[in-house]
Amino acid sequence: MGARLDSAAAGTANYIDERTSIGGFVKFFARKLFPDHWSFMLGEIALYSFIVLLLSGVFLTAFFVPSMTIVEYDGPLATMQGVEMSEAFASTLHMSFEVPGGLLMRQIHHWAALLFTAAIVTHMARVFFTGAFRKPRELNWLVGFTLMILSLAAGFSGYSLPDDVLSGNGLRIIEGVTRSIPIVGEYISYWIFGGEFPGEILIPRLFTMHILLVPGLILVLIALHLFLVFLHKHTQYPGGGRTHKNVVGLPLFPVYTAKAGGFFFVVFGIVALVAAIFTINPVWNYGPYDPSPVSAGTQPDWYILFVDGALRLMPGWLFDVIPMEWEIWGYTLSWNLLVPALILPGLFFGFLALYPWIEAWATGDRGEKHVLDRPRNAPVRTGIGVALITFYVVLVMEGSNDIIANLFHLSLNDLTYFFRIGIFVLPALAFWITRRICFGLQRKDRELVLHGKETGRIVRHEHGEYVEVHEPLTDEERWVLIQHDDIAPLEIEPEFNDRGVRRKGYRWDRFKQWLSRIYFEKRISPVTAEELAEAQEHGHH
Amino acid sequence: MSTTENPTEHGPEGSEKQNGFENPGLPYHRPRRADVDPKADKKAERQTAALFGVSIVGTIVAIGSYMALDMTDEIDSIRFVNMAIGIGIFLAMIGIGLGAIHWAKTLMRDHEMVEERHALRSSDEAREGAIQNLKDGAEDSGLGGVKRRPVLIGSMLTALLAAPLALLWPQIGNMGADWNISNFGHTMWRKGMRLTRDPDGTPIKASDVTIGSAFHVIPEGLNELEHHKIEEKAKAVVLLLRLDPRDLNLQPGREDWSFDGIIAFSKICTHVGCPVALYEQQTHHLLCPCHQSTFDVANGAKVVFGPAKRPLPQLPIAVDDEGYIVAQSDFHEPIGPSYWTRLHDTSDGLHADDDTEGSSH
Numbered sequence: 001m002g003a004r005l006d007s008a009a010a011g012t013a014n015y016i017d018e019r020t021s022i023g024g025f026v027k028f029f030a031r032k033l034f035p036d037h038w039s040f041m042l043g044e045i046a047l048y049s050f051i052v053l054l055l056s057g058v059f060l061t062a063f064f065v066p067s068m069t070i071v072e073y074d075g076p077l078a079t080m081q082g083v084e085m086s087e088a089f090a091s092t093l094h095m096s097f098e099v100p101g102g103l104l105m106r107q108i109h110h111w112a113a114l115l116f117t118a119a120i121v122t123h124m125a126r127v128f129f130t131g132a133f134r135k136p137r138e139l140n141w142l143v144g145f146t147l148m149i150l151s152l153a154a155g156f157s158g159y160s161l162p163d164d165v166l167s168g169n170g171l172r173i174i175e176g177v178t179r180s181i182p183i184v185g186e187y188i189s190y191w192i193f194g195g196e197f198p199g200e201i202l203i204p205r206l207f208t209m210h211i212l213l214v215p216g217l218i219l220v221l222i223a224l225h226l227f228l229v230f231l232h233k234h235t236q237y238p239g240g241g242r243t244h245k246n247v248v249g250l251p252l253f254p255v256y257t258a259k260a261g262g263f264f265f266v267v268f269g270i271v272a273l274v275a276a277i278f279t280i281n282p283v284w285n286y287g288p289y290d291p292s293p294v295s296a297g298t299q300p301d302w303y304i305l306f307v308d309g310a311l312r313l314m315p316g317w318l319f320d321v322i323p324m325e326w327e328i329w330g331y332t333l334s335w336n337l338l339v340p341a342l343i344l345p346g347l348f349f350g351f352l353a354l355y356p357w358i359e360a361w362a363t364g365d366r367g368e369k370h371v372l373d374r375p376r377n378a379p380v381r382t383g384i385g386v387a388l389i390t391f392y393v394v395l396v397m398e399g400s401n402d403i404i405a406n407l408f409h410l411s412l413n414d415l416t417y418f419f420r421i422g423i424f425v426l427p428a429l430a431f432w433i434t435r436r437i438c439f440g441l442q443r444k445d446r447e448l449v450l451h452g453k454e455t456g457r458i459v460r461h462e463h464g465e466y467v468e469v470h471e472p473l474t475d476e477e478r479w480v481l482i483q484h485d486d487i488a489p490l491e492i493e494p495e496f497n498d499r500g501v502r503r504k505g506y507r508w509d510r511f512k513q514w515l516s517r518i519y520f521e522k523r524i525s526p527v528t529a530e531e532l533a534e535a536q537e538h539g540h541h
Numbered sequence: 542m543s544t545t546e547n548p549t550e551h552g553p554e555g556s557e558k559q560n561g562f563e564n565p566g567l568p569y570h571r572p573r574r575a576d577v578d579p580k581a582d583k584k585a586e587r588q589t590a591a592l593f594g595v596s597i598v599g600t601i602v603a604i605g606s607y608m609a610l611d612m613t614d615e616i617d618s619i620r621f622v623n624m625a626i627g628i629g630i631f632l633a634m635i636g637i638g639l640g641a642i643h644w645a646k647t648l649m650r651d652h653e654m655v656e657e658r659h660a661l662r663s664s665d666e667a668r669e670g671a672i673q674n675l676k677d678g679a680e681d682s683g684l685g686g687v688k689r690r691p692v693l694i695g696s697m698l699t700a701l702l703a704a705p706l707a708l709l710w711p712q713i714g715n716m717g718a719d720w721n722i723s724n725f726g727h728t729m730w731r732k733g734m735r736l737t738r739d740p741d742g743t744p745i746k747a748s749d750v751t752i753g754s755a756f757h758v759i760p761e762g763l764n765e766l767e768h769h770k771i772e773e774k775a776k777a778v779v780l781l782l783r784l785d786p787r788d789l790n791l792q793p794g795r796e797d798w799s800f801d802g803i804i805a806f807s808k809i810c811t812h813v814g815c816p817v818a819l820y821e822q823q824t825h826h827l828l829c830p831c832h833q834s835t836f837d838v839a840n841g842a843k844v845v846f847g848p849a850k851r852p853l854p855q856l857p858i859a860v861d862d863e864g865y866i867v868a869q870s871d872f873h874e875p876i877g878p879s880y881w882t883r884l885h886d887t888s889d890g891l892h893a894d895d896d897t898e899g900s901s902h
């Protein structure tokens with residue numbers, strides 16, 4: 001049996017190889033090395049939840065009817081008897097209540113979408129804080145960034161499909177924001193909705209976007225993303241034997257395949273369990289879209305909440321006297337919409353997209369970086385990251401201000417006033433505190449290298465004083481703490497040359513120097529071998 | 542491919558120096574229990590097989606629940622069937638997942654391996670070759686080099702840039718239907734049209750509207766519309782309220798727009814268009830649940846808090862011979878969120894240029 005199987009496998013392999021020369025690829029890929037670390041699984045979670053989305057999504061397309069034609073409900077749900085609703089909403093109810101497993105698949109799909117976006121954001125944070133975006137991975141950072149934007153588009157378009165009251169209000173908000181764009185906004189709105197809001201064509205259009213355009217793009221970009229990961233070979237955390245010139249890890253086949261492949265099933269299993277137990281998006285409680293009724297506490301999915309928060313934060317009147325909607329020469333300019341919904345997210349995401357280059361200007365480093373930074377060793381970057389997260393969290397909290405106010409019995413308006421100030425103050429504070437913590441940790445690392453680990457053992461010296469015994473670090477332990485570069489602010493060439501002629505490109509250099517000073521003016525250098533030798537010398541006296 | 546493994550005895554010498562320290566090289570490989578103890582090895586194998594077994598049971602549970610359990614109209618029975626299938630899927634998946642990971646962690650060879658990296662940059666030779674090839678191609682085609690053909694290049698680029706329009710123009714052109722954006726400026730309200738209850742469309746008598754009450758209103762005839770019913774509803778919904786006339790500050794130019802404390806405002810928020818409908822009787826405040834813009838009904842629905850800037854548009858109303866509340870006209874300004882040409886559709890001369898509108902409290 002075994003021998004026959006082997007020869008069958010060999011035959012198949014031969015058949016395929018003679019037609020594709022795949023042997024070379026397999027030889028190359030099978031033993032490709034992957035460093036192992038839990039934080040490298042975040043990207044995998046994103047990938048696996050995307051696969052779960054594809055699988056559960058195919059199930060849903062078999063029952064969902066993307067149509068805004070109005071029908072009267074006639075199904076098992078007593079509360080909806082005779083209610084007018086779009087076919088989209090009716091088919092969602094049908095799938096939930098009359099198709100066994102349909103509700104489960106809807107919930108698997110929705111939970112997987114939440115996990116997908118959450119995994120992408122945490123993966124992005126991992127890449128940011130460890131400096132994995134540095135040369136040569138800047139382009140892959142951009143690919144990843146685009147994937148993040150696409151995941152928001154996928155989420156929002158999917159959330160809107162059931163055509164319930166909540167998602168309808170969400171679309172209404174999108175329509176209002178679109179219309180606020182100067183000059184072309186009204187036309188863009190007509191273009192999207194095929195006329196006035198809500199129209200009769202939006203759900204079919206969103207459906208195509210949601211099941212074809214966006215996932216197709218995501219698929220292509222994931223392929224490119226992973227191709228680049230292979231090409232660059234994965235980064236690794238600092239450790240003995242690991243350098244910028246090698247990669248230390250376990251082979252793709254079998255260890256990584258088993259772990260990563262197994263992990264896919266774990267992610268799928270957990271999503272299925274959560275979906276089996278916890279209801280999400282019970283549209284039958286909200287009812288079909290109708291422009292009139294309102295429900296308190298309308299909340300979009302978490303990844304869109306920051307935009308909602310920004311919309312809540314921005315006052316219509318600044319200090320109660322300056323209007324945030326201007327009327328100039330008979331035209332209306334709505335800063336109260338443009339700023340929170342378009343300009344602010346544009347700046348936020350624009351900064352994120354460009355970040356690898358901003359940091360490259362500051363360091364002036366041209367080399368390839370394959371060993372990751374420990375976040376403490378990049379205090380300014382880490383500070384910026386935490387400030388961005390704080391900024392985002394303030395917006396998310398303002399987006400749930402009604403819930404927070406209810407929970408803690410606070411005044412809604414006071415909460416908004418607080419966040420209006422907080423949005424400026426808290427990120428700055430977060431930056432400052434984080435940078436200080438990084439410096440503190442770096443000092444502690446220096447202490448450890450110079451004086452060793454505390455052992456808790458106290459001994460008495462001959463001349464009576466008590467001291468704690470310190471145990472020197474092993475070579476391995478020490479290496480992790482001293483292996484990073486000590487980057488100094490950029491030095492630039494003077495403005496004028498010997499003959500007093502102004503140099504081209506001086507201003508650009510000045511800018512880079514200014515940036516570099518922000519990053520590296522204040523820094524704590526790693527211990528050098530001489531310093532350690534000196535400290536040990538000192539210790540022996 | 543030069544791969545080495547981490548050693549069982551000594552690490553290879555680190556080749557890299559940093560801050561004066563020598564890289565200590567890879568750590569020793571620590572053998573696992575199953576590497577040295579055949580019993581542990583057997584045990585790990587049994588555990589892995591058991592986990593795969595869990596998966597098989599899960600698959601049976603999922604299919605069995607689908608076939609055996611009946612869904613009735615009861616929500617609980619529906620929940621139960623879905624939960625049973627879901628737990629089956631959970632077991633089917635997690636069994637495979639944990640099995641594979643356990644196998645990898647306990648039984649597969651776990652010596653870390655080292656592979657050299659090579660700079661991504663291609664060799665100078667390859668680069669020169671690439672440039673030469675491109676140059677040759679440009680030369681052959683007349684795109685560059687001595688026999689450059691600028692007319693050809695220019696016309697080709699123009700054609701290439703223009704051609705997508707052949708596709709996009711009709712596509713985009715059709716997507717906006719009639720492009721009649723002036724629709725934003727008008728609703729279906731007309732002089733003499735009755736205010737009726739949402740959703741059943743029964744008319745409202747002035748005497749039905751007691752002080753402190755609020756009615757959700759749609760225009761008479763909305764429910765009978767054949768086309769664009771929902772679009773019209775999205776613009777025409779109104780809130781009808783009655784305040785004690787002594788509390789109501791009538792706005793200049795609008796003294797006859799209300800009737801004995803009965804007043805009607807658009808229900809569509811001037812921020813981004815959610816329906817505004819949380820009415821607080823004591824303060825006469827209307828709150829939009831979306832972003833909490835707060836409008837003061839007693840003072841022309843001016844904004845007292847939140848992101849909206851303009852008051853809710855007021856619908857002029859009167860009472861007809863039979864005592865029913867009717868509209869005097871359409872709104873005098875576009876309802877809902879602001880947009881670039883909004884003022885073109887504003888007809889009452891009350892727009893925010895003059896001081897009567899907006900608020901600053």
Ligand code: HEM
Pocket residue numbers: 039040041042043044046047050120121123124127132133137140141142143144145146147148151218222225229233234235236
């Ligand atoms: C659909 C969304 C995404 C998927 C499926 C995905 C998947 C992955 C996977 C599986 C890896 C290798 C394992 C790891 O390092 O976690 C990876 C690496 C990477 N990802 Fe993503 N990712 C996504 C989004 C993003 C985003 C939003 C960014 C940042 C803007 C990003 C930037 C990177 C970079 C720079 C690497 C290389 C990391 C390294 O070598 O250390 N990715 N991605």
Ligand code: FES
Pocket residue numbers: 810811812813814815829830831832833834847848849
């Ligand atoms: S839509 Fe009413 S406050 Fe934003």
